[in-house]
Amino acid sequence: MDKHTPIDLTLTERHSAVTITQWVYSTLRQAVLLGKIAPGRALTIRELATLLDVSPMPIREALRQLSAEGALEILENRRVMVPKMTAMKFAELVEARICLETHSAVRAMPYIDETRLAQLEELDSRIDIASETGNSHDVTRYNQQFHRLLYTANPHQVTQSLIESLWLQLAPFMQVASENLDDYYQVDRHKEAVAAIRERDSLALQMAISADIRDGCAFASSPEQLQQLLG
Structure with a gap:
């Protein structure tokens, strides 16, 4: 897989009742559900923070939630990937x-x-x-x-x-x-x-x-x- 393919994240308006972490989680979750993060495409917390124009902290929290759901995997080098499939x-x-x-x-x-x-x-x-x-x-x-x-x-x-x-x-x-x-x-x-x-x-x-x-x-x-x- 090409590890440098652009990620097409759909950025929706964040309502005042929704926290930044909730918005980040929802955005990344939707990207996974729609297959916009391809297997083998490595991302970094910094890259995701830049794409979403937020600090690294809500990215880390959202990734923890998605990792617990089996949607994404956080590697030792702080890169993020779709978990390997067998x-x-x-x-x-x-x-x-x-x-x-x-x-x-x-x-x-x-x-x-x-x-x-x-x-x-x-x-x-x-x-x-x-x-x-x-x-x-x-x-x-x-x-x-x-x-x-x-x-x-x-x-x-x-x-x-x-x-x-x-x-x-x-x-x-x-x-x-x-x-x-x-x-x-x-x-x-x-x-x-x-x-x-x-x-x-x-x-x-x-x-x-x-x-x-x-x-x-x-x-x-x-x-x-x-x-x-x-x-």
Whole structure:
């Protein structure tokens, strides 16, 4: 990997109720979730502080939080990188996603009304448009919003934080999938999921969510492909 590729951080306005550390954490977390920090791209605390125009202290605190979530790794030389991935770890993360997300989807189904269904369909349409225009980051963004909107329909859910932790660990590698959608996405699993919800068919919903996750990881469907990705 090129260790000098520019990092495209999206800087949002910081509201007065949000601390600098919270803003830095949110900014870096979003960058990881969207695959904007590539595996092998080394960063320093000084570089991040310059990019975000803040002092090193909030950077260190935000990095500690992201490190605890498995999103980033702080090396001995104070450099920051996406943690190394192995084929076994990748497979375990994917299976954990399937287990948690199919559970969350089925638990959320009774709480999904027509308004939320319409919102899910709108997000799926945005994914299609982003795919057609080649905007892989928007594909990732709207895909996460689709799943988040689905699972959080359940007011009693407790798994979203666990799911997002898995997303954080996989996101830098999943970006490869988003950049090769034509090769790996043949069926719109989101439409299958929405149809299953309308029919109140929990088994069909489980199958759609499971297939959606597996399709998204098809770029690493063999040990050879995954090893090439992991470099």
